[in-house]
Amino acid sequence: MFNWLEKNPFFFAVAIFIVIAFAGVIEIIPDFAKQSRPVVGTKPYTVLELAGRHVYIKDSCNACHSQLIRPFKAETDRYGSYSLSGEYAYDRPFLWGSKRTGPDLLRVGNYRTTDWHENHMWEPQSVVPGSIMPAYKHMFTNEAKVETAYAEAVTVKKVFKTPYDAPGMPKLGTWEEAKKAALEEAKLIAADMKNEKIKQAVANGTIPEVVAIIAYMNSLK
Amino acid sequence: MQSENALKYDYTIARYFMYSTLVLGIVGMLIGTIIAFQMAFPALNNLAGEYGTFGRLRPLHTDGIIYGFMLSGIWCTWYYVGQRVLKVSMAESKFLMTIGKIHFWLYLVGVAVVIVTLFMGITTSKEYAEFEWPIDIVIVIIWVLWGISIFGLIGIRREKSLYISIWYYIAAFIGVAMLYLFNNMAVPTYFVSGYGDWWHSVSMYSGTNDAMVQWWFGHNAVAFLFTVAIVAMSYYFLPKEAGRPIYSYKLSLLSFWGLMFVYLWAGGHHLLYSTVPDWMQTMGSVFSIVLIVPSWGSAVNMLLTMKGEWNQVQENSLIKFMILASTFYMFSTLEGSIQSVKSVNALAHFTDWIPGHVHDGTLGWVGFMIMAAIFHMVPRLFKRELYSKKLMETQLWMQTVGVVLYFTSMWVAGITQGMMWRASDQYGNLAYSFIDTVTVLHPYYTIRGVGGLLYLIGFFMFCYNVYKTITSGRVLDKEPQFATPVA
Numbered sequence: 001m002f003n004w005l006e007k008n009p010f011f012f013a014v015a016i017f018i019v020i021a022f023a024g025v026i027e028i029i030p031d032f033a034k035q036s037r038p039v040v041g042t043k044p045y046t047v048l049e050l051a052g053r054h055v056y057i058k059d060s061c062n063a064c065h066s067q068l069i070r071p072f073k074a075e076t077d078r079y080g081s082y083s084l085s086g087e088y089a090y091d092r093p094f095l096w097g098s099k100r101t102g103p104d105l106l107r108v109g110n111y112r113t114t115d116w117h118e119n120h121m122w123e124p125q126s127v128v129p130g131s132i133m134p135a136y137k138h139m140f141t142n143e144a145k146v147e148t149a150y151a152e153a154v155t156v157k158k159v160f161k162t163p164y165d166a167p168g169m170p171k172l173g174t175w176e177e178a179k180k181a182a183l184e185e186a187k188l189i190a191a192d193m194k195n196e197k198i199k200q201a202v203a204n205g206t207i208p209e210v211v212a213i214i215a216y217m218n219s220l221k
Numbered sequence: 222m223q224s225e226n227a228l229k230y231d232y233t234i235a236r237y238f239m240y241s242t243l244v245l246g247i248v249g250m251l252i253g254t255i256i257a258f259q260m261a262f263p264a265l266n267n268l269a270g271e272y273g274t275f276g277r278l279r280p281l282h283t284d285g286i287i288y289g290f291m292l293s294g295i296w297c298t299w300y301y302v303g304q305r306v307l308k309v310s311m312a313e314s315k316f317l318m319t320i321g322k323i324h325f326w327l328y329l330v331g332v333a334v335v336i337v338t339l340f341m342g343i344t345t346s347k348e349y350a351e352f353e354w355p356i357d358i359v360i361v362i363i364w365v366l367w368g369i370s371i372f373g374l375i376g377i378r379r380e381k382s383l384y385i386s387i388w389y390y391i392a393a394f395i396g397v398a399m400l401y402l403f404n405n406m407a408v409p410t411y412f413v414s415g416y417g418d419w420w421h422s423v424s425m426y427s428g429t430n431d432a433m434v435q436w437w438f439g440h441n442a443v444a445f446l447f448t449v450a451i452v453a454m455s456y457y458f459l460p461k462e463a464g465r466p467i468y469s470y471k472l473s474l475l476s477f478w479g480l481m482f483v484y485l486w487a488g489g490h491h492l493l494y495s496t497v498p499d500w501m502q503t504m505g506s507v508f509s510i511v512l513i514v515p516s517w518g519s520a521v522n523m524l525l526t527m528k529g530e531w532n533q534v535q536e537n538s539l540i541k542f543m544i545l546a547s548t549f550y551m552f553s554t555l556e557g558s559i560q561s562v563k564s565v566n567a568l569a570h571f572t573d574w575i576p577g578h579v580h581d582g583t584l585g586w587v588g589f590m591i592m593a594a595i596f597h598m599v600p601r602l603f604k605r606e607l608y609s610k611k612l613m614e615t616q617l618w619m620q621t622v623g624v625v626l627y628f629t630s631m632w633v634a635g636i637t638q639g640m641m642w643r644a645s646d647q648y649g650n651l652a653y654s655f656i657d658t659v660t661v662l663h664p665y666y667t668i669r670g671v672g673g674l675l676y677l678i679g680f681f682m683f684c685y686n687v688y689k690t691i692t693s694g695r696v697l698d699k700e701p702q703f704a705t706p707v708a
Contacts (some may be wrong), residue, residue, distance in 0.1 A: 002474055005381045009375045009391070016392050016481055021399065023485035023508075031498050036427055049435040055427035058342035060276035070494040074643035077651050088428025091345050096432055096495065100571035101260070105360055118431050130660040134259075134266030134274040140270075148417030151410040155423055160409050175416055 038155075039086030044153070044162050045172045045219060048182040048207070051149035052216025055139065055209045064101035064133070067220070079106035090162055102133055109221040114192035117214045122195075136210070140198060144212035150178045150216070186211045228303045230546060231312035232602045234321035238297035239595060239602065241329065243684050245289030250680055252282040254673040255268050255293035261666035272340050274391070280351045281339050287349060289332060294591035295450040295678065296324075296367065302386055302457045303371070307378035318374045324366040331359045343420065347435050349442055351402050354422045357405045364401070368394055377472060387472050389453030404438035405581065419679040429496050440488035447587050448550075449480070452519050454594050459523055459543045462597055464532055464703035466601055468525035476518030482511050484587065490561035502563070509561030515556035523547040538613040542593035545621065549585025568643070573662070574635025584620070584676055592683050597705050599687055605694030607707035612686045620679035626672030634665035 005012045033152060056062070069075050083106060088094055112120075119126055122140065124133040142172040153172055156162040164172045171176055183202070189211050190202040201208050256278050259265045266274045300321060304310055312316055332355055338344075346352040352360065371394055375387070383391075407422035426434050460467050467473060487498065489505020524547055527533065533540045556578050560569050569575065600607055607613070641661065644652040695708060 003382075007381050009372065009383060012383065012388070013372075013391055015386075016395050017399070019478065019481045020392075020396055020485050021489075022482070024399075024403075024437055027486065027489065027504065028430075028437060029499050031433075031501070032430055036430055042619075057344060057346040058347065059271075059274065059342065060342075062346055063276050063279045065275065068495055070567070070570075072494075072567065072643065074645070074651065078642070078655070083496050085429045088496070092424040092426070092430045092431065094428050094431040094435070095346060098348065098491065098571070098572075099268060099575065101659070118581055118683075128656055130656050132260060132263040132659060134263060134276070136271075136274070138271035145418065148410065148421050151414040151417030152423050154414035154416065155408055155410040158413055160427070 013074075018029075037086055037087055038089035039084050042087055042089055043169055044164055045216070046182070046185060047146060047149050047153055047172070047178050048144075048185045048212055048215045049219045050153055050216075051144040051146045051182070051207070052155070052212035052219075053095075054145060054149060055213040056151075056216060059136065059139075061105075062095045062097040063098060066097040066100050067106040068096040068102045069104055069106050073200065075104075077151040079104045080110055084197075085176075092156065102131075104129055105217070107221055109218045112216065112217065114189055114214050115194065117217055118193045118195065118198075118210065121210055121213070139209040139213060140195065141183075142209045144207045144209045146179060146182050146207055146212075147175070149212075150175055150182075153178075182207065185215060189214055223503065228308065228310050229312065230301075230310045232301060234311065234325055235297050235300035235598065236602055237322075237325045238293050238300060239327075239687075241332075242290060242293035242297050242591065242689065245285060245332065247684065248681055249282060249285030249290045250673070250677045252278050252285060253676050254670065256282055257670040257673045259664070261663060261670050271342075277340060277342060280344060281336065283349060284335060284339065284351060284411040287443070288335070291446060291450075291587055291591065293328075294594065295446065295454075296328075298454050298591075298594050298600070299367075299371070299390055301602070303374050303390070304531055306380065306384040306386055306457065307374055308380040309374060309378050311374075314373065314377060317370060317377075320366055320369050320373065323472070323658070324363065326360035327359065327366065329354065329534060331363055334359070340702075342625070345405075345407070345422070345424070347424075348405065348439050350401070350435070350438060352405075353420045354405070354407055354409055355420055360401070364398055368398070385467065385477070386453040386456075386457040389449050389456065392477075393445045393450040393453065396449065397442055400438045400442045404434050404442075427494055432492060432495065433497055436491040437485070437488040440491055441485055441491075444484050444487075444505055447583060448484075448516070451587050451590050452460070452476075452480075454590050455519070455523055455543060455547065456612050458590075458594050458597050459540070459547075460526055462537065462539050462543070462593075462704060464528060465526050465530055468522050468528065472522045476515045479515030479518065480512075483508050483515060487561070489514055490566065493563055493566045494560075506561050506563055506566075510558045513554060513558050517551055520547045520551040520554075521524075535706075536547070538617060538703055538707070539593050539596050540578075540598070540612055541617060542589045544595065544620070545617070546586050549581055549589065549624070553582035553586055556571065556581065569635060572635035573631045573636045573665070574639070577628045577631025577635060579632070581624060582627065583592075584624045584627065588676070588680075589620070592680075595683075595687065597604060599690050600694070600697060600705055601700055603691050603694070604697050604700070605690055606697055607705060608686050608689035608694050610707040612682055613707065616679040616682040616686070619682070620676050623672045623675030623679065625674065627669055630665040630668035632661045634669075637661060637665075 007074055069079045069082045076082055121134050121136045124131040157164040163169045186202050186207045207213050256275055259275050343353055406425040409422045411419040424431050486504055486508035489501045490509045493502050535543050559565055638658050641653045641658040646652045
């Protein structure tokens with residue numbers, strides 16, 4: 001049989017495809033529906049939080065920080081209760097990471113505050129002596145892409161039925177409404193920050209990246 | 222034995238891809254060395270504003286090496302080996318020549334766009350699949366062009382029976398195509414909503430599903446490039462260089478079909494103790510251990526091909542590179558299986574032991590094999606003798622020391638970190654705060670950086686050797702049949 005296959009490239013290629021596709025079909029398909037069911041109380045991200053999530057992705061925070069707490073005592077003691085599949089139901093993409101150069105962030109909103117993040121992003125060593133994290137000063141000047149975040153929220157609502165605008169869930173509305181809501185949310189965060197330029201920017205209607213990423217960090221619980 | 226003069230092979234495309242292998246190798250390894258030192262000396266993050274931070278550079282390093290250096294190397298060897306084992310010249314088909322040229326130039330365009338966008342921070346965050354949808358489309362076209370080249374050349378072949386290397390090239394092509402397509406399924410947000418950046422997209426899968434698909438891809442895309450395509454090289458270049466037939470056809474059959482069947486299951490070992498179903502984690506773990514059989518099958522086949530000819534390992538630096546590569550392959554696959562055991566993974570996951578494992582495979586196995594392949598090809602592509610054996614030997618030992626420093630320091634770092642994370646005092650409280658587990662790693666990060674630097678210097682020696690061969694090596698009047706001549 002193998003001799004025959006080796007003289008018939010088409011069937012050889014088909015044979016390879018069947019043999020390698022096998023595992024994917026068996027492993028991935030059966031649990032698909034069950035996995036994407038949200039845990040009760042899980043909400044999709046607000047537009048500002050989503051914009052912050054994009055900043056997190058833009059600077060590849062996930063290269064050094066995980067968002068997955070494994071069911072070991074050492075991990076639950078350090079980071080909080082272990083991960084449940086449904087908690088990630090609205091995470092597109094998932095951000096579990098594969099390396100913990102820095103600590104896990106899945107529940108960082110439970111134990112860090114806005115002003116801590118502000119100091120930390122500006123100069124990590126000022127709050128964590130010995131930290132090897134780079135400073136992210138550019139987040140204080142770059143503007144967050146709220147419109148792209150809104151576009152994503154609208155897309156997942158339309159295509160994947162993510163429950164935006166449902167009772168008790170974050171509101172989207174029109175772009176103008178969403179923009180206003182994001183700015184209101186940003187103002188609350190800026191009120192807890194000490195950087196005058198940030199306060200000024202938000203008062204003038206723009207949202208720096210750092211405000212968005214802090215909104216995202218605070219939402220991780 | 223087929224007369225070498227019967228056919229005049231056309232190596233134009235192979236030469237193109239050889240140049241890109243060298244250039245992108247330098248780029249990828251240089252960035253790798255920089256980010257290694259950034260972990261030891263964080264001030265190095267501030268050299269280029271937001272564009273020089275670890276987060277921006279890390280995907281540039283991984284993708285630069287995987288899709289730059291390695292993929293170029295794979296294609297360089299394909300456009301060389303393909304013709305030779307199928308006994309057909311690229312010059313016989315104008316169509317395939319054109320496809321080959323478009324393949325190369327479009328690939329260069331793709332590389333340029335990837336470099337710019339990753340520096341800008343345009344990424345999907347998925348490891349080794351960071352590119353947004355417009356780039357994905359270009360990548361699919363590039364991949365299809367390679368497919369046309371493979372099956373086109375096979376279509377006009379004279380040698381009816383496909384040699385082992387061709388099996389592996391076909392498998393690499395199909396495997397990566399399938400994985401890449403499914404993993405990158407995304408919805409462009411601008412076209413649905415009419416707002417925001419046009420290049421932005423959102424993953425079709427969410428949460429745990431996304432993780433499953435990503436690591437089904439992540440593990441196997443790496444597998445089908447770093448293992449499958451590199452095995453393709455070793456099945457051609459080692460026997461050719463040594464002038465020995467492959468030790469066992471049956472062993473190569475077992476290894477090939479075994480690898481095809483087993484590899485895809487093993488992706489689950491990236492998600493042990495996560496929220497993916499338990500049975501899947503167990504399957505991932507079990508099949509990762511079974512994976513030893515086909516992996517070692519290929520490696521043992523390589524080593525036994527040298528049976529009774531071990532004097533060549535001493536005399537021929539190229540054979541030395543390839544035997545070392547096969548040995549690192551055995552070592553790295555064994556290490557991977559060990560790390561997939563659930564209790565070991567509980568300690569090793571998220572630590573530096575993982576990049577350590579990756580690098581003994583990539584530096585020791587993939588890097589050495591690609592460089593050996595190029596050393597073998599250059600005299601045949603340019604009809605010149607290799608420039609310097611002494612330089613080759615220095616490079617070999619320097620890089621070997623580099624690899625050893627890399628993985629030993631990362632073993633110690635990873636296990637130290639894992640043990641400290643879980644350590645508790647007599648009352649059951651955590652013994653260390655997180656930052657303690659970071660600062661303790663400084664010496665190991667420094668050693669790793671030095672290891673990487675040695676490898677990089679070795680790579681510069683390699684490039685210099687190739688450059689001097691092309692420009693001033695002794696001209697050969699006929700193509701060497703087996704052992705590559707070196708001054």
